[in-house]
Every structure is written in structure tokens, then in C-alpha cells.
Amino acid sequence: MFDTKKVEVELGGKTLTLETGRVARQADGAVIATIGETVVLCAVTAAKTVKAGQDFFPLTVHYQEKFSAAGRIPGGFFKRERGATEKETLTSRLIDRPIRPLFPEGFYNEINVIAHVLSYDGENEPDIVAMIAASAALTISGVPFMGPIGAARVGYKDGEYQLNPSLEQTKDGSLDLIVAATHEAVMMVESEAKELSEEVMLGAVMFAHEASRKVVDAIISLAEQAAKDPWELDTGADQSALKQQLRDIVGEDIAAAYRTTSKSERSNLLNAARDKAKAAFADAEPQQQLVAQKLVKKLEAEIVRGAILKEGRRIDGRDTKTVRPIEAMVGFLPRTHGSSLFTRGETQAICTTTLGTKDAEQMIDGLEGLSYQRFMLHYNFPPYSVGEVGRFGAPGRREVGHGKLAWRALNPVLPTHEEFPYTIRVTSDITESNGSSSMASVCGGSLALMDAGVPLKRPVSGIAMGLILEGKDFAVLSDILGDEDHLGDMDFKVAGTSEGITSLQMDIKIAGITQEIMKTALEQAKAGRAHILDEMAKALDQTRTELSAHAPRIETMTIDKTKIRDVIGTGGKVIREIVATTGAKVDIDDEGIIKISSSDVSQIEAARRWIQGIVEEPEVGKVYSGKVVNLVDFGAFVNFMGGKDGLVHVSEIKNERVEKVADVLSEGQDVKVKVLEIDPRGKVRLSMRVVDQETGAELEDTRPPREERPRGERSDRGDRGDRGGDRGRGPRRDGEGRGGRGGDRGGRGERSEGGDRPRRERSEGGSPAGGNEGGDPEFAPAFLTRNDD
Structure with a gap:
């Protein structure tokens, strides 16, 4: 049923296959090109007639990547390929640029070159395959195409050129160069390089040209088997006499225009010369008027090109090497x-x-x-x-x-x-x-x-x-x-x-x-x-050392991967709170790299401190800034390091006796605290009295030892309370000891009723439970913390 023709050629250790006769048989030319498991179909159709009065070549190249080629469904709301992406646009231009000059002058039939990526293996880029498929389809179509062209991609690594490298090889190397060429000469170059020399770049182009010749030979081999009859092309009448007539009419005017350095003045003079030529042929046939207009453009080219080659004089008076001011x-x-x-x-x-x-x-x-x-x-x-x-x-x-x-x-x-x-x-x-x-x-x-x-x-x-x-x-x-x-x-x-x-x-x-x-x-x-x-x-010879005041600042910090969950919080609760409170943006990746950004440096610092407080462990003897978050009869809970809470016992607020905590502290008040002790369960005991609340400097502890204090400040009952705590009944389901009658009975306060509310919030009579039942407030349990969750 199918009269299939196929050729193969080796390129850089891979096999390029060109096939025609199986698919899109009603097109003037259709070729399926394959490298690896990347497959591109290119179909060419050409109009058999030219629109009346048309004086340009309407070539349209359209390259499209089908998501199904990679086994994917398009993202977004519309699950269908829509407008051309940037890559599709650039590849369409990549195909257009080398083939357009290979159509003969005067050929104005409309041509469509349509390339579809049908399969993509993730290794062999389809742009090169599409260029080759387009060249082959044009060559076998019968249209007057002075090809074929071949195409190749070249990489460069460790002093060696790589032919048609994979995507990963290209990223690892220092060159990504694409060349399209006929058997005789290079037609198009496109590249990105990492500061390579002129010698290396020229060598890469010639290396690609040599590989392109193999592709050209393969396409010619396919055309010998499957090419359609070539179109007859009207070469047109001899127009030398008409061109000389125009030279006599406007030749001097055009030459004078191109001796004018100002673009706007030159444009005005050229338009005047064109109008003069148009007037001279006002009574001629429409077709002859069209021919005359095109010959004026050729006359302009001849005058400009002749002045450069013969006199070395360019349009604006420069020599061939001078750069404009x-x-x-x-x-x-x-x-x-x-x-x-x-x-x-x-x-x-x-x-x-x-x-x-x-x-x-x-x-x-x-x-x-x-x-x-x-x-x-x-x-x-x-x-x-x-x-x-x-x-x-x-x-x-x-x-x-x-x-x-x-x-x-x-x-x-x-x-x-x-x-x-x-x-x-x-x-x-x-x-x-x-x-x-x-x-x-x-x-x-x-x-x-x-x-x-x-x-x-x-x-x-x-x-x-x-x-x-x-x-x-x-x-x-x-x-x-x-x-x-x-x-x-x-x-x-x-x-x-x-x-x-x-x-x-x-x-x-x-x-x-x-x-x-x-x-x-x-x-x-x-x-x-x-x-x-x-x-x-002369304007700027090196990068500025400071960013603009209007640019965002970004600070990067790295945390242990095990702490990522703590920074994000349940459902993102913690990180959202950091962003909302500080005003800084916070991004965290799976490797524990955190980027904090804001145009306000103070916001970045606030977020950084908050995160450090979450991931760092408090150090005994170190002074921190904190905020009072809860007052109880026996002291105050202070949040410090962003995410840590500790208890400042009433005896650690001031050196003198504090009768009522609320007389000295209030919720939301900023304080400086020193870490006195961290028990095995992570409960933190803090002190304010040994820290200067203005400067944060540590103060000498002038309070005498307990045994030297007056009896009213010793609170032996507190000792008994402590001993009572030691006689606690053992671990409960929440892992806390119940505590004895004395001072540490408050251990029960850590047990949450229903899993959410701390027991101390259930205290009767309006005072926190587990605080100091039967004991002095000074010796209430020092390791209670809030349960914010």
C-alpha cells in the first residue's frame, strides 16, 4: 500500500533516518526524520499560482511541539497546545533563515513548511531533526529549491568538539552551536559560548559544516528515489535595457542620497528619487510599473555595493572598520x-x-x-x-x-x-x-x-x-x-x-x-x-558594590534538614506567621536552604532571628531578647529565639522580692533574659534579674546564697515541695510525673485535657493549676512552658 523510501546516515555515533511515502502523502513533500527516539514530521505545500500584483516571497515556517511526544499533557487550564511558545518561535526562525535564501529570485508562490514533533526521547533535541526534515521535504517536493541543506549541533568540552551532543552534555560543556550549510558553504550560525576564542569558534563552525555535508548527501540519496518532477520556472524577460533607462533617470539622485549621512535626510531623498521613477512610468502597464519599482531597488543596491567595493566608501562616509560614535x-x-x-x-x-x-x-x-x-x-x-x-x-x-x-x-x-x-x-x-x-x-x-x-x-x-x-x-x-x-x-x-x-x-x-x-x-x-x-x-567599568535602594535584599541561610518541618509548621502555619509578622518573603527548599528577601533590611533580620530561634537550641548562660507572653502567679513565660518559651520565676524577675508579677511585667513587654537551666525534658528556666534590661549586659549576681538569706526569703516549705515532687507517682500518659504535695504537684499541669488545652488553664478559682499548691511561690515548678499548639 505504501511506497516507502528510506535512507540512513551515521552522525556522532547516532543514526539519522529519513523516510517518505508513508505519512502526509497529499503534501508536495513530506519527510519523517528520526534520531534515537526523537521523531519529527515535516510537510511542505506550495501554491501553484501567484496572486496578482504580489512582489514578495510568502514563505511560512511553523514548528510545533506536541506534548504527547514526551508522554505529557499540557499544563494550565486549557489542555491543548495553543499559541507558539518562545522555543517554537525560535525554532521556526532557525528553519526559515537558512532555507529562504535558497529560493530563486522572482519565485513568489506561497509555501508552507510545517514541522511537528511526534516523539521526543529527552536526549536528542528536535530542532536539528526538524531542520533536516524541512530540507528533505523541500528537496523532494519539486519546488525550485536550491538546496538541500544539512544541519548539526556542536558542543565543546575539554578541548574536544562534540557532534550533536545530548541536552546534558551541552549544559556541561562551554558551547552550544547550531550550523546549517549546503555542501559548498555555511548558510546560518546560531550559538552561545562561554568566552571561547575566535579560533575555537571558527573550528566549531567548520566541524559542523563537515557533518552537515553527510546530511546533504543523505537527502540527495532520498531525492534520487522519491523526488517529484521539478517545477518549471519562468526566468522572465531581459530587463537590462529598462534598468539602464532607470539609471539615466534617477541614478545620480540615488547616488547623492547615499552620500548623505543623516538617515532621515537620506530617506527623504530616496523617496523623492523613487517618486521620480514612478512618475516616469505612470503611463506604462501595471506589470511594467511593478517591474520598474523592483529595478529601482536593484539599482540602489548596485550603487551602494559598488561604492564600497571600488572606493571603500560607505553610506555614512566611514571606512569598512570604523565603529560609529x-x-x-x-x-x-x-x-x-x-x-x-x-x-x-x-x-x-x-x-x-x-x-x-x-x-x-x-x-x-x-x-x-x-x-x-x-x-x-x-x-x-x-x-x-x-x-x-x-x-x-x-x-x-x-x-x-x-x-x-x-x-x-x-x-x-x-x-x-x-x-x-x-x-x-x-x-x-x-x-x-x-x-x-x-x-x-x-x-x-x-x-x-x-x-x-x-x-x-x-x-x-x-x-x-x-x-x-x-x-x-x-x-x-x-x-x-x-x-x-x-x-x-x-x-x-x-x-x-x-x-x-x-x-x-x-x-x-x-x-x-x-x-x-x-x-x-x-x-x-x-x-x-x-x-x-x-x-x-567610560560610563561604568565595573559592577557596583551596592544594590539599588529599591532592590530587594536576599539573605541566604542553611538549616538542618530535620528542622525544615519546624520552620514550615503544620500546614505552613509557622512560615506564614513569620512572613505576615516580619513582612519579609521566606523561601525554603528541600535541602534546607532558606532565602529571606525584602527591601527593608530590618525585616530580613527579624525573620532571620525568628528562624534561628526555631532551629537553634538555647545555650545555658547566654543572654537573649524575648517577649512576655503569659503571666502566672509564680512568674512569667517569655518567648525568646523566635520559637522557644521559658519561665522566669518570680524570684528571678528582680533582686528584691516581687509580691505580684503583674505589678512588674505585662504581656507583650520586651525583656532580656539569661538561660539558667535546661532540664532533660527541654524545659527552660530563665532569669531577668542578672541582665541589664537596657543594654542586655550580664550583671553580677549580688543575691546571697539561700542559707544566708533571712528566714522569710528561704521558704523551706518550697524545699519540702520540691521533695514532694520527687515522690511523684511516676509517669502519666503524657510522660510527666504527677508531683507530690509541696511544690512540684504542678507536674499535672502539663497534662493536656483533650490533647489541646494545658491543664493549668483548667485551674479552679482563676489561678493556674499546678503552680504552688501548699508551697511558696518562689519555689514553684521552674520548668513549665506554654503549650501554643
Whole structure:
């Protein structure tokens, strides 16, 4: 029933399988690509006709990850895949960028390239598989595609390149690089690196290109078995005469416009030249008018490219290596945690850094499962930045892609979560744009992070390189303008520190570039990055040592895992009380690491002391601050160390005799206490009289020994009471002795009736039970504590 064709190729010790003819047979081309147990289906369809008046190529690439591929159900309220995630958007761009230049000029049929992840094994990333599947589907579809392309991911660890590493291997290494290439040349590069040298990066690109060639050969082998008949392409009539006519009409006007350094003035002059050409063909057929408009654009490209190659003169008068004037400033905004204004020529970005706590992390629900992102970078490109009106709404694919490029450039130099336990968000708002706003976001973002006190390893700068290639002649341009980007052959972005590259991205509009061109671009970019770093250092050359007054402070402490339950409390009761009382946020993980955060340092300290009081054991002889929480006839219960209670006996309140506790102390009163004794059951006996209540300093105990005191202060009855306690009847069900008639009978007071209420609250006559029945108050049981639960 199925006429299935299949090819296999070994890549990095893994088998890549390409199959067609079994699934999606009504599409123009459909291929299932498999590596390991990761499976991606890509289907290509193309319109057979072109809409009237259409003068652009409507290529749409859509990549989607099905949660069922990983055996998962989508999280959230809607249990169905909805709008594209950031990863899906970035992968769609990853597929689009290398294949778009390989369609012939003048081909305007609409094409859909749709890739679905059908199975994901958690080891082999589906983005590379999808790129290969898309290339194969286009190659066998019959549409005029000048491919195929191959794709490969490269890692780098311990001086060795790794081909198509697993997700874990990529995280452990110092490079994550993706390359797409034809058999002859590299088409696209995307990477994140940990300050690697130009030589290592170039070697990685060439290593990936060699692997891509194997993929190209496999796709050609599949096409030889299953390709459909190629479409006939109308090459069109000879337009050289018409182009010369336009050159005579507006050639000088265009050349004069591109000698104008101001973007707005240049734009006005170009619009005037285009209107002049349009007027010259006002009486022509509509199709000829359309052709004339396109030829004007070609004429612009020829004039600009010729001036650069022949005269070395760029649009704004610079040579090929000069970077536009730079002005950078930090602390640009008063209430942000960190901010900068970075201006390079007519490109400008306002960058801000915001610091948050762990609960501000971004939750990501993907094929890999639920994960959290502590560093975010969001790029915004409003239409006013280029002097235009237009749609202003949710970020598009371009904004997502530029933001991720800047994220990759800065992420390798960020401190670890242990070194800097903050969630970090950088926003880049482009206020002017004339070339490389993504690299302005890198520079401005680096300054904003340093202004916020984020301890970067080193500052990061970025530069965009361009290329003009005619035959064997080429010129690499540093810090390209927007027009040089549009009219040139390459957009080559490099970001890094003084020690090496952190991100590299390349897109081209021709059928690939050589190793020689890439090497020249990398060397020229290195010099440009160094110059930009020097200019940035004039604004701020190192990270601020203090955080903004408006930023939250985070203090980290570690407790024993066995104490986690005590800090959280039943149903979270204790930790909620700490947060509500102190005003600080408290996060605790399963390893016992606690993060306390607040913009008010006193709130952090209050929460820290409270937690320490819960987890630490009191020390005999040490002085603590506490609060009176309950008054009884024989003394006062004091809460200290946040979660501990102890009894200050009436005889330990003052050196002189206290007749009534309420005359001296009140509930809620702050006091200083010294721990006198902790019995084997954990009951704590405290003293106030040996502590200076103002300073907390210990005082000398001037009270004479009991045998030297007047008889009225000895209370021998209390001794008998103690002895009575020793004659208690033994343990009850709550583990307390009943106590004898004298002083320690109060042991019964520890027994809770119904499991909740202390027996002393059931005392008759309004006085606490078990306090001093038959004995002197001075020698009442000293180890009673409140039962707060």
C-alpha cells in the first residue's frame, strides 16, 4: 500500500533516518526524520499560482511541539497546545533563515513548511531533526529549491568538539552551536559560548559544516528515489535595457542620497528619487510599473555595493572598520534597580535591570517537563524607533529572536544562583534604530546589569558585521547600518568579553560564505568589540558594590534538614506567621536552604532571628531578647529565639522580692533574659534579674546564697515541695510525673485535657493549676512552658 523510501546516515555515533511515502502523502513533500527516539514530521505545500500584483516571497515556517511526544499533557487550564511558545518561535526562525535564501529570485508562490514533533526521547533535541526534515521535504517536493541543506549541533568540552551532543552534555560543556550549510558553504550560525576564542569558534563552525555535508548527501540519496518532477520556472524577460533607462533617470539622485549621512535626510531623498521613477512610468502597464519599482531597488543596491567595493566608501562616509560614535550612560532612570542609555550612531536602547526573588522566576512548561528560568531578557521594537507608524502589540518573531540573541550573549557571564540568589530581568526598549539594535541591547544590557550590582564575570559588548560579495571580491563591514544590512549579503553578529566570544549569529542572503570570509569577519569583529568595551567603560567599568535602594535584599541561610518541618509548621502555619509578622518573603527548599528577601533590611533580620530561634537550641548562660507572653502567679513565660518559651520565676524577675508579677511585667513587654537551666525534658528556666534590661549586659549576681538569706526569703516549705515532687507517682500518659504535695504537684499541669488545652488553664478559682499548691511561690515548678499548639 505504501511506497516507502528510506535512507540512513551515521552522525556522532547516532543514526539519522529519513523516510517518505508513508505519512502526509497529499503534501508536495513530506519527510519523517528520526534520531534515537526523537521523531519529527515535516510537510511542505506550495501554491501553484501567484496572486496578482504580489512582489514578495510568502514563505511560512511553523514548528510545533506536541506534548504527547514526551508522554505529557499540557499544563494550565486549557489542555491543548495553543499559541507558539518562545522555543517554537525560535525554532521556526532557525528553519526559515537558512532555507529562504535558497529560493530563486522572482519565485513568489506561497509555501508552507510545517514541522511537528511526534516523539521526543529527552536526549536528542528536535530542532536539528526538524531542520533536516524541512530540507528533505523541500528537496523532494519539486519546488525550485536550491538546496538541500544539512544541519548539526556542536558542543565543546575539554578541548574536544562534540557532534550533536545530548541536552546534558551541552549544559556541561562551554558551547552550544547550531550550523546549517549546503555542501559548498555555511548558510546560518546560531550559538552561545562561554568566552571561547575566535579560533575555537571558527573550528566549531567548520566541524559542523563537515557533518552537515553527510546530511546533504543523505537527502540527495532520498531525492534520487522519491523526488517529484521539478517545477518549471519562468526566468522572465531581459530587463537590462529598462534598468539602464532607470539609471539615466534617477541614478545620480540615488547616488547623492547615499552620500548623505543623516538617515532621515537620506530617506527623504530616496523617496523623492523613487517618486521620480514612478512618475516616469505612470503611463506604462501595471506589470511594467511593478517591474520598474523592483529595478529601482536593484539599482540602489548596485550603487551602494559598488561604492564600497571600488572606493571603500560607505553610506555614512566611514571606512569598512570604523565603529560609529558611541555614548553610554548608567543610572538613567531613578526608580529602576539598574538602567542605562546606550547610543551608537542612530541606534539607541534604553535598558533596565529588575531584580526579584525566586517566586519571580519564569515557569516553562515544555517537552522536557516543568522548568524555571531565573534570567529573562525582553526586547521591544516600537515603530517610532524607525520613524514609522505601525502595529504595536504582542512581540513578533523578530523581537523574540533578537531578545534571545542578546540573552545568549549575556547569560554566560552571569553569576550562579548560589553567588547571586536573584531572579534577573533585563528589558531593552529600542528608541532609535539604524542597524544592529540587538547588539545595542547586549551593550546596554551589560551596563544595566552592572549598574544594578549584578556581579558579571566581565562586561559584554556586541557588534554587527556586514558583507559585500561580488565574485571573488568582498568587503567585510564593521557596525553596519540598516541600509547596509538590507543591501548587503550577510548579517554577522558577534558578542563577547575581553576574554572571548559569548554569542555568534550569522544570516546570509547568498548561497553561503567561505571559511576565509568568516575568519576575516571574526578578526575584524574582535577589534570592534574591544573598541566598544572601552567606550562602555567610560560610563561604568565595573559592577557596583551596592544594590539599588529599591532592590530587594536576599539573605541566604542553611538549616538542618530535620528542622525544615519546624520552620514550615503544620500546614505552613509557622512560615506564614513569620512572613505576615516580619513582612519579609521566606523561601525554603528541600535541602534546607532558606532565602529571606525584602527591601527593608530590618525585616530580613527579624525573620532571620525568628528562624534561628526555631532551629537553634538555647545555650545555658547566654543572654537573649524575648517577649512576655503569659503571666502566672509564680512568674512569667517569655518567648525568646523566635520559637522557644521559658519561665522566669518570680524570684528571678528582680533582686528584691516581687509580691505580684503583674505589678512588674505585662504581656507583650520586651525583656532580656539569661538561660539558667535546661532540664532533660527541654524545659527552660530563665532569669531577668542578672541582665541589664537596657543594654542586655550580664550583671553580677549580688543575691546571697539561700542559707544566708533571712528566714522569710528561704521558704523551706518550697524545699519540702520540691521533695514532694520527687515522690511523684511516676509517669502519666503524657510522660510527666504527677508531683507530690509541696511544690512540684504542678507536674499535672502539663497534662493536656483533650490533647489541646494545658491543664493549668483548667485551674479552679482563676489561678493556674499546678503552680504552688501548699508551697511558696518562689519555689514553684521552674520548668513549665506554654503549650501554643
